[in-house]
Amino acid sequence: AWGLSDRVKNIAPSPTLSIDAKTKQMIADGVDVVNLSVGEPDFGTPDVACSAGKVAIDEQFTKYTAVPGIVELRKKIAAFLKDHAGLDYTADDILVSSGAKHSLYNAFMALCNPGDEVILPAPYWVSYPEMIRLAQAEPVVIQTDESTGFKITPEQLERAVTPKTKVLLLNSPSNPTGAVYTKAELQALAEVIKKHQFYVISDEIYDQLVYDVEQVSIASFGEELKQRTLLINGFSKAYSMTGWRVGYMAGERSLIKAMTSFQSHTTANPASISQRAALAALDHRDETMVPEFRWRRDYVLERIRKMPHLTCDTPSGAFYVFPNCSATYGKSYREHAIKDSDDFASLLLEQAKIALVPGSSFSAPNNFRISYATSRENLAKAMDRLEAFLNEVK
Ligand code: PLP
Numbered sequence: 001a002w003g004l005s006d007r008v009k010n011i012a013p014s015p016t017l018s019i020d021a022k023t024k025q026m027i028a029d030g031v032d033v034v035n036l037s038v039g040e041p042d043f044g045t046p047d048v049a050c051s052a053g054k055v056a057i058d059e060q061f062t063k064y065t066a067v068p069g070i071v072e073l074r075k076k077i078a079a080f081l082k083d084h085a086g087l088d089y090t091a092d093d094i095l096v097s098s099g100a101k102h103s104l105y106n107a108f109m110a111l112c113n114p115g116d117e118v119i120l121p122a123p124y125w126v127s128y129p130e131m132i133r134l135a136q137a138e139p140v141v142i143q144t145d146e147s148t149g150f151k152i153t154p155e156q157l158e159r160a161v162t163p164k165t166k167v168l169l170l171n172s173p174s175n176p177t178g179a180v181y182t183k184a185e186l187q188a189l190a191e192v193i194k195k196h197q198f199y200v201i202s203d204e205i206y207d208q209l210v211y212d213v214e215q216v217s218i219a220s221f222g223e224e225l226k227q228r229t230l231l232i233n234g235f236s237k238a239y240s241m242t243g244w245r246v247g248y249m250a251g252e253r254s255l256i257k258a259m260t261s262f263q264s265h266t267t268a269n270p271a272s273i274s275q276r277a278a279l280a281a282l283d284h285r286d287e288t289m290v291p292e293f294r295w296r297r298d299y300v301l302e303r304i305r306k307m308p309h310l311t312c313d314t315p316s317g318a319f320y321v322f323p324n325c326s327a328t329y330g331k332s333y334r335e336h337a338i339k340d341s342d343d344f345a346s347l348l349l350e351q352a353k354i355a356l357v358p359g360s361s362f363s364a365p366n367n368f369r370i371s372y373a374t375s376r377e378n379l380a381k382a383m384d385r386l387e388a389f390l391n392e393v394k
Contacts, residue, residue, distance in 0.1 A: 011130050019345070023355035034382040036370045037355040039175065040242040041319065043289055045281070049239065052280035056273045065269040068260045069096025069248070073279045077248055080282055084207070085217045087226065089250045095259050096278075098270045100205045100234035100247030105131055106259045107201050107230045107249060108167075112137035116166035121152045123322070123364035125175045125203075137166065141363060146313050146324065150177035154188040161192070167199045170218055173206040176362045176369040177322045178297075178315020183216045190221040193228065200229045205247070206318040208238040208285065211294045213316040219250075227252045237318075238289075239281040244274040293319050296372040296379055303383040307390045319373045322359075326366035333393050341368055352389040354382050 003009075019037045026033050056062070068074065074091035081087045097103045104127070112118065114136040120128055121142045129139045142152045142160050157168070170189075172181040181189075193200060200218055207215045219229040234247030249259070269275075300321050304312045309331075312323040328338045333351060338344050345358035345368055359367035372379060 007134060007136075010133060019349075019355060019357055023349070026349075026353075026355075031353060033349070033353045033355055034374075034378050034385065035355045036372070036374060036379075036382055037357050038371055038373060041237060041240045041289065041373045042375060043240040043286055045240050045244070045277070046284045046286055048284045049241065049244075049277040049281035053244075053273050053277035056276035061272050061276060063272060065272050065275060067264045067269050068094065068256070069270060070272075070275050070279070073275050074248075076279060076282050077250070081231070081250055085215075085220060087217065087219055087231075087250070093253050093256055094248055094250050095256050095263065096246065096248045096270050096275065097263060098245040098247070098267055100203065100232050100236065101127060102245075102267065102270075103232045103234065103247040103249040104128075104201065104203065105134070106263055107232065108132055108135040108137065110255065110259045110262055111135075111167055111199055111201075111230075113166075115164060117162060117164040119157065119160045119165060119168045119198075121169070121171075123150060123174070123176050123359065123362035123367070124169070125171060126361055128169055128171075132169075138164075140165070143363065145364075145366070146311075149313060150174065150179040150322070151181055151185060152189070154192050157189055157192045161196045161198075165196065165198045167201055168193060169201050169203070171203040173210060173215070173315075173317025175206065175318055176320050176357070176359075176364070176367075177313075178318045178320045180210055180213050180215065180316040183214065186216055186218050187221060190218060190225050193218075194224060198228070200225070201232065202229050203232045205232065205234050205237055207233060209290060209293060209319060210317040211290070211297060215317070230255065235278045235281060238285060239278075240286070240289075241274075241278065241281060244271070244277055246270055246274045246278040293372065296376065297321060299376070300370060300372050300379060300383065303387070307387050309390050309393055319371055321370045321372065322364070322367050323370070324366050325359075325368055328390075328393050331393050333389065338393065341365055344368060348386070348389060352385045354385050354389075 074094040078089045112135040116137040117140045118132045120139040132139045219226045230251040235241040309327040310323045341358035341360045348354045357369040
């Protein structure tokens with residue numbers, strides 16, 4: 001019979017990418033939109049990485065590589081994880097994939113059987129629930145808000161556990177909230193995980209983008225936890241390499257081996273050229289990035305906190321702020337009623353020419369996401385527009 005599979009029919013398109021597409025269309029039509037919706041750094045890829053990519057092409061390093069990635073890269077990733085997180089992995093415990101998104105997909109596909117439950121703290125990154133469903137598992141959402149700094153508590157985790165629980169998804173620092181779990185908070189969650197025995201997929205892609213707090217991995221709470229954790233990271237954010245598509249997973253060797261087989265039949269190795277670039281990038285982070293992001297975060301927070309109708313927690317990581325706009329619900333902007341975060345975001349785009357992402361996309365109906373991965377000039381322009389807009393919300 002004709003028709004798409006149920007699997008594909010049930011997938012929602014990525015809302016962040018569709019807002020980006022609408023924004024780009026408006027910009028192409030000549031509308032002066034400030035885009036605060038994107039999830040990639042406005043910094044360039046480090047020169048050394050670009051050069052290494054060019055050299056790879058010139059040397060004809062353009063053929064299949066080992067499926068889990070070249071051993072030099074896996075060794076260097078292992079050394080990085082030792083230096084930055086104190087974690088002991090070897091090259092055999094690492095699987096390099098075509099972006100962290102790909103690593104996450106491998107992880108869900110490898111761990112979940114139909115009907116398994118994956119505990120998913122909200123607000124969450126848009127791709128998690130879709131990936132969980134693609135793996136025929138069920139997302140079990142734990143809703144959080146400002147009252148716990150957008151973090152789950154051990155009590156909430158305990159309540160969400162059932163005999164079908166297979167995995168907890170953790171994402172610290174978080175997209176979209178910027179929340180970062182402290183060591184003590186992770187320790188408390190670790191106790192629940194050990195008690196009930198399930199896996200953790202720990203998406204640490206923003207690990208290097210933290211401001212005045214310590215980044216801790218859940219894998220660092222002893223051997224038992226490390227065995228159960230699939231640590232996900234990549235090169236897109238900290239090295240501004242979104243288009244190169246290199247991500248990786250570190251975990252227990254037998255799991256990595258199984259996922260390498262899975263990857264061997266789906267995509268095989270990540271691009272050879274990108275692997276060389278990633279290898280060069282690991283030692284050459286742009287040290288100006290974190291101070292610049294911190295400055296922008298502080299600037300946006302200071303501006304927002306002076307605006308009517310908004311409140312905003314201080315995010316400790318990533319490059320997002322996540323203000324609460326629920327005080328505008330039930331009010332109007334020049335006759336246009338605002339009833340939810342979708343109205344708020346569409347009015348901002350159409351009337352104030354600012355693109356940002358409504359919280360509804362992340363299961364956070366009272367908030368919206370600002371990405372400050374854009375120039376200071378753009379941020380100033382956007383904050384002026386946002387303030388002018390809010391002054392007219394009555
Ligand atoms: N995980 C989170 C939380 C993200 O925000 C993103 C990118 O937006 C990714 C994973 C995927 O990154 P990559 O470009 O490595 O696939």
